[in-house]
Amino acid sequence: MAQEEGHTAVTPGSARPPGGQPDPPASPWRTRGARVAYRTPWITVSEYTVMRPDGSSGIYSVVDPGDNVAVVALDASERIWLVGEFVYPLQRFGWMVPSGKREGDEAAEAAAQRELAEELGIVADNWQALGTYDLSCGISAQATHLFLARGLTRGMPQPEGTEVLRARQVALDEAYGACLRGEIRDAPSVLGIWRAHALLRGGG
């Protein structure tokens, strides 16, 4: 993964809020300072000195891991692909749809195509956006961009060194049930499977 700055990283010495534009008039917050508190190639934590809505002074820390993309890859039999891996922050194994980080100024759909190829070696003819959702807006501007991919052709996956992936196919309806039962817990996966199910089965 290339070293890069995320989209809400601060300009050192600036007093701009996340995103780098002045506080808009509609904001009840006022930004007095900004610094990078922590940075790795994968995540930036920016610390803003603020006047809060009630007029008191404080800090607001914003995490920027970059945006996420997630792909519901549906075959001609209406089965979707799931990848399973041991998730280090959770310290447990989990099944999820192919997903990853949007790099730099990469378009979300291009990132989704790249992740599907890297993780499963799959190329898809037909791409459809299923929506964008904010994952944890109290601490981050990280969004997940969801896609439905159809017309699948399978080649060889090329996972990153940090990834030891298992892969399987399950019926869309079964995956939807697994989301309801909490057997799939990853929010981007659940949101994508819900949106795909709503599109194809009604309810959306």
Add this chain to the structure above:
Amino acid sequence: MAQEEGHTAVTPGSARPPGGQPDPPASPWRTRGARVAYRTPWITVSEYTVMRPDGSSGIYSVVDPGDNVAVVALDASERIWLVGEFVYPLQRFGWMVPSGKREGDEAAEAAAQRELAEELGIVADNWQALGTYDLSCGISAQATHLFLARGLTRGMPQPEGTEVLRARQVALDEAYGACLRGEIRDAPSVLGIWRAHALLRGGG
């Protein structure tokens, strides 16, 4: 908000992964060291020195903002409550269901009851769990715990100093449509409204 350590914060000097237990045999990661890289009363960033699944050395940073709780508060006319506020990390106004942070070892349902009372002054007779989902598992163990609250009685809200909240009621079906259209983008809100809709309208 009280100063407290989150549930995945490291023990200084330990070489334990997130959660504080030894790397399980099923994990392809090996943890060699751990330090707190950044901490505020609201968030902890822990940096783990690891051997990756491919055998290379590196670091893995894990953010701990504590778990989230979110409440779909449904009245006798099947309208739900939404709260609107300017979200500092996003730098825009957003509508979402009442939600907040689970404090310390507070039970998720107790946290949900507290948030509903603080943000809207509402007490509910009937609470039902709607599931738990991991919001951004590549960087955090943060989960959202979703609840359906019914049998509502309204009193006076007591928001925190950082909160300038607007409130409104919308029909559950209208809120569900707003989630599909991306007018509600907050993942815990969307997951909660989807689960409530599936429970009451079928599809779940």
